[in-house]
Amino acid sequence: MSRLNGLQEEILANELCPLLSRGEIRDLVDGLFPERAGLRAEDAIGPASTEDGGLTPAQLGWVLSQLTIGPDARIPAGITPHELRAFLEDLVFRLTRLAWPATPVSYRHASRLRVSRERARGGTRVDGPARPEAPG
Numbered sequence: 001m002s003r004l005n006g007l008q009e010e011i012l013a014n015e016l017c018p019l020l021s022r023g024e025i026r027d028l029v030d031g032l033f034p035e036r037a038g039l040r041a042e043d044a045i046g047p048a049s050t051e052d053g054g055l056t057p058a059q060l061g062w063v064l065s066q067l068t069i070g071p072d073a074r075i076p077a078g079i080t081p082h083e084l085r086a087f088l089e090d091l092v093f094r095l096t097r098l099a100w101p102a103t104p105v106s107y108r109h110a111s112r113l114r115v116s117r118e119r120a121r122g123g124t125r126v127d128g129p130a131r132p133e134a135p136g
Contacts, residue, residue, distance in 0.1 A: 013047035023063045061095030
């Protein structure tokens with residue numbers, strides 16, 4: 001890993017901690033830009049958990065699943081509500097998979113995500129993904 005990549009991962013780790021502690025839209029926007037540059041939040045979980053011992057994929061995913069982004073939300077940096085909701089849903093899904101890696105995503109779980117996305121598009125409360133069902 002180059003020094004630049006290490007620095008970028010440290011910056012992203014520093015963006016994840018406020019997401020956990022405050023869980024505000026502006027913090028989500030701050031996390032979007034490093035991802036656009038090719039970094040993945042999953043790669044920064046380790047360094048971020050060093051700064052905040054309570055930061056786990058499950059905890060961060062849950063906090064993010066509680067965010068609501070309405071269709072008329074005023075989002076900084078020219079990001080549209082639709083774009084930020086799509087990033088949020090994807091990030092929550094990825095964190096959920098990281099928290100429970102051996103558990104396959106069932107059809108029922110995928111249906112819940114679809115319902116959550118529909119609610120998000122309507123500006124109602126965003127329900128986070130339920131914990132995937134245990135196999136068997």
